[in-house]
Amino acid sequence: MRRDILVAGILFKNYVGSFREQRKLLAFQIFVVVSQIPVVLSVFLSGGHGGAGILDVLERFGVDKYLIAALLSFFLSLLFWIPIIRGQSRIRIMSAAEYSFLLSQPIEVDEYVVGRAIFGGVLAPLVGAVILFIYLPLPVALLNLPLWRIPLLYAAFILLLLYAMLLYYTGIVITHLAELVGRKRILRIVGALWLMLSVEVGVLTSSVPVFAQLLGAPVAYLIVGLMSRSFFPFFGLIALSSVFSVSLVLFILRRLSRGVSPEIVTLIGAGPHLRDKTGKVEEAGIVRFAEMVDMNRILTSKIFIDLKRYKIFAIYKYGVPLVATVSLLVRFLGDLVGLFGGSGDLYEFWEFMGPIFGIVIFITIAALMVGSVIDEMKCFWIYRSNGVNDNDIARIIFVKLLLVGMIAPLMTAAMMVLTLDPLVIAAAFVVVTFYVLLMIPVMGWTGVRWGTRVKVSPLSPVLYYTEEVQRDPALQFIMMLVMAVAGAFAGLQMLLFFLVISIPYLIFVVAGISVLLVVIGERILRALMRRVEMR
Amino acid sequence: MKLGRGMRLPVIEAYGLVKSYGSTVALRGLNLVINEGEIYGLLGPNGAGKTTTLKILVSLLKPDRGHVRIMGIDLHRYRVEALRNVGYVPEDPYIFPNLVVREFLEFIGRLRGIPRDILKERIERYLSIFDLQEKERDLIKTLSRGMLQKLAVISAFLPRPRVLIMDEPMSNMDPEAQHVFKEEVRKLVRNGSTALISSHMLDMVERFCTRVGIINKGVLIAEGEVDELKRRALGGEDATLEEVFLAVVRGG
Ligand SMILES: Nc1ncnc2c1ncn2[C@@H]1O[C@H](COP(=O)(O)OP(=O)(O)O)[C@@H](O)[C@H]1O
Ligand SMILES: [Mg+2]
Numbered sequence: 001m002r003r004d005i006l007v008a009g010i011l012f013k014n015y016v017g018s019f020r021e022q023r024k025l026l027a028f029q030i031f032v033v034v035s036q037i038p039v040v041l042s043v044f045l046s047g048g049h050g051g052a053g054i055l056d057v058l059e060r061f062g063v064d065k066y067l068i069a070a071l072l073s074f075f076l077s078l079l080f081w082i083p084i085i086r087g088q089s090r091i092r093i094m095s096a097a098e099y100s101f102l103l104s105q106p107i108e109v110d111e112y113v114v115g116r117a118i119f120g121g122v123l124a125p126l127v128g129a130v131i132l133f134i135y136l137p138l139p140v141a142l143l144n145l146p147l148w149r150i151p152l153l154y155a156a157f158i159l160l161l162l163y164a165m166l167l168y169y170t171g172i173v174i175t176h177l178a179e180l181v182g183r184k185r186i187l188r189i190v191g192a193l194w195l196m197l198s199v200e201v202g203v204l205t206s207s208v209p210v211f212a213q214l215l216g217a218p219v220a221y222l223i224v225g226l227m228s229r230s231f232f233p234f235f236g237l238i239a240l241s242s243v244f245s246v247s248l249v250l251f252i253l254r255r256l257s258r259g260v261s262p263e264i265v266t267l268i269g270a271g272p273h274l275r276d277k278t279g280k281v282e283e284a285g286i287v288r289f290a291e292m293v294d295m296n297r298i299l300t301s302k303i304f305i306d307l308k309r310y311k312i313f314a315i316y317k318y319g320v321p322l323v324a325t326v327s328l329l330v331r332f333l334g335d336l337v338g339l340f341g342g343s344g345d346l347y348e349f350w351e352f353m354g355p356i357f358g359i360v361i362f363i364t365i366a367a368l369m370v371g372s373v374i375d376e377m378k379c380f381w382i383y384r385s386n387g388v389n390d391n392d393i394a395r396i397i398f399v400k401l402l403l404v405g406m407i408a409p410l411m412t413a414a415m416m417v418l419t420l421d422p423l424v425i426a427a428a429f430v431v432v433t434f435y436v437l438l439m440i441p442v443m444g445w446t447g448v449r450w451g452t453r454v455k456v457s458p459l460s461p462v463l464y465y466t467e468e469v470q471r472d473p474a475l476q477f478i479m480m481l482v483m484a485v486a487g488a489f490a491g492l493q494m495l496l497f498f499l500v501i502s503i504p505y506l507i508f509v510v511a512g513i514s515v516l517l518v519v520i521g522e523r524i525l526r527a528l529m530r531r532v533e534m535r
Numbered sequence: 536m537k538l539g540r541g542m543r544l545p546v547i548e549a550y551g552l553v554k555s556y557g558s559t560v561a562l563r564g565l566n567l568v569i570n571e572g573e574i575y576g577l578l579g580p581n582g583a584g585k586t587t588t589l590k591i592l593v594s595l596l597k598p599d600r601g602h603v604r605i606m607g608i609d610l611h612r613y614r615v616e617a618l619r620n621v622g623y624v625p626e627d628p629y630i631f632p633n634l635v636v637r638e639f640l641e642f643i644g645r646l647r648g649i650p651r652d653i654l655k656e657r658i659e660r661y662l663s664i665f666d667l668q669e670k671e672r673d674l675i676k677t678l679s680r681g682m683l684q685k686l687a688v689i690s691a692f693l694p695r696p697r698v699l700i701m702d703e704p705m706s707n708m709d710p711e712a713q714h715v716f717k718e719e720v721r722k723l724v725r726n727g728s729t730a731l732i733s734s735h736m737l738d739m740v741e742r743f744c745t746r747v748g749i750i751n752k753g754v755l756i757a758e759g760e761v762d763e764l765k766r767r768a769l770g771g772e773d774a775t776l777e778e779v780f781l782a783v784v785r786g787g
Contacts, residue, residue, distance in 0.1 A: 279677035281635045286672060289641035290651050298645050302631070309633040309674070378629040382690075385593045385623035386646045387615045534595040535556065 007115025070208035076216025083171035084191035121165030373447020437517035552601035576744030622691030632676035
């Protein structure tokens, strides 16, 4: 067992780097946590009534903590079955260093597999995804739970992450073993049967059947219990059996992987390009640059087709109207059935949840924003060696960032349609736009720093979530910084939202400052472009 | 020195280039002068500083010290004007992944102000000689490394620039494409262009470059025509370029 932990530790080192880098990282994580205080603060300032609102509304829909725990159990179990159903018999890693490290050291495969599960489940999130841990105390704040729940929640959460990874790896190892004895197909059929039965029985009985929850149950009930006001009955037993299940799966994984060949590990080449299957574009879809004269038009068209082929405009055309329509529908149907019993609860619920959704949407969009800049920066040599001046590059990058970023306010506003309150809808739009404009220089800077590093493979948006980040301390540094800034701004954004709702004429003030931000943002990008070096 | 060569105009001039990346010093006072009508081969082992030099010459990097003139124009002060004369091929070309091949070439052509009809004609011709006709409507992200290199080379040739600066342009090309590439460079040079090509592969350079410079650890340690360099090495006239190279690099 000690060697597994050693392996996990070495992997950790491999991805995180020297101790000095780790210290730097730690400092930044603390910074991130501190920067999140405004978010938590704004929850307390809003009186925590949002939490109660959420629960009431959910309960009216028949969602109680039992259902949530059952669903979580199902999803956890699903992690075990997914590799089986997909027939995934390989552990895929991205680091060549890790790959050669495995093959050249006197380490048994089982030690490696368990070590990697520990690394991936516990250590990697600790480094790469601090954000996961930051919001953990939120339910405590929302539901006025006793503070001693917080450390327990952290422990349970780590247990959950570890368990999830162990289940997933066990699924892979079992598939691998089945492949070795030529029984993979049968195994896949069993997996598919399990999934079908779970869903079908679930839909027929409107509950989650026991066999669908089996693997995940103890840990899921543990964490949901800790997050709710009253525990489940026999909570001590649940806690005990959680620890027992994790140990058991750990033991089983270790036993099973003794029979596995080292080929279970494959290196996925982070090659220079992601190959697409459909490469050809219809003649009609091709942009005729040769026919264009105006330099402005040429550069802007280039940005537009880029976004079009990234399907960004599809979100504008279909995504936003769809969300707005669904919001309206939910509202009218809900009113019809009397589901919301007056609009009080719902209004409060949504007023509270809106900005949170806004942030979630924004974080997703932010990855896209950075990715779109990275793509431009990797191609910076084309602009520069062909004599395009820096101001023009800055302008088109600004336009690109804006077009991607504006998805966030539009989506948020579309969801706010649910309230049927023009003020809330307008406030959401204006405030999130303000936030996007604030973030453009930050995202631009990140994209420039990131995109001009030759070592990084341009997997663009996905980058945020991959091991690529965990491997490169400089990228971590950048990401931490962005998260810190985004988090701090997000908190401010929520405060601003509540402020605007109570003092409506502030909308005009915020809109005015936004116009100013456009000018400032472009200036900052110009300064950035002048300094670009393609290292 | 042969008579007349010294009379030619310097096209690329770099004096006292120093560049470090953190604690790694990549260039330590490099001087390089390339004259009109030359096909200059910049040779050196991995990590010698070839790529760094070429990036500085197209202002993708700023030197810590030293300065550069292209066609007599100060690169630092008049970047856009100086680069108007340059076609550049990077070591590992990353090209707009969401454009198709023809869109990219037309885009470059328009940036360079090539008239529409001439542009179409040239694109057609280059696509055909580099065997990329089939790929005309393909998204660039689906191309292989060799194809990307060919595409970057075509984009550099397209405006018929006075100066070609190319970083290991043949490293991923098949022999057929290498042959076409050399022919085209010769043709451009006959019509008044000058080429600077870096390489770590010696045989590429032997019957192609008119002059060769050998760079090691960030300084130019030998320079001359291929025959001249051979004469200077111990092996005499029969020495292979490889022997010259090893002798010079090891001699320090
Ligand atoms: N982006 C970079 N960051 C740090 N060091 C670099 C970077 N690029 C090049 N170097 C270092 O600078 C030196 C010269 O590299 P380079 O110019 O790429 O050489 P060459 O092209 O001749 O192989 C090498 O020691 C290399 O490791
Ligand atoms: Mg190089």
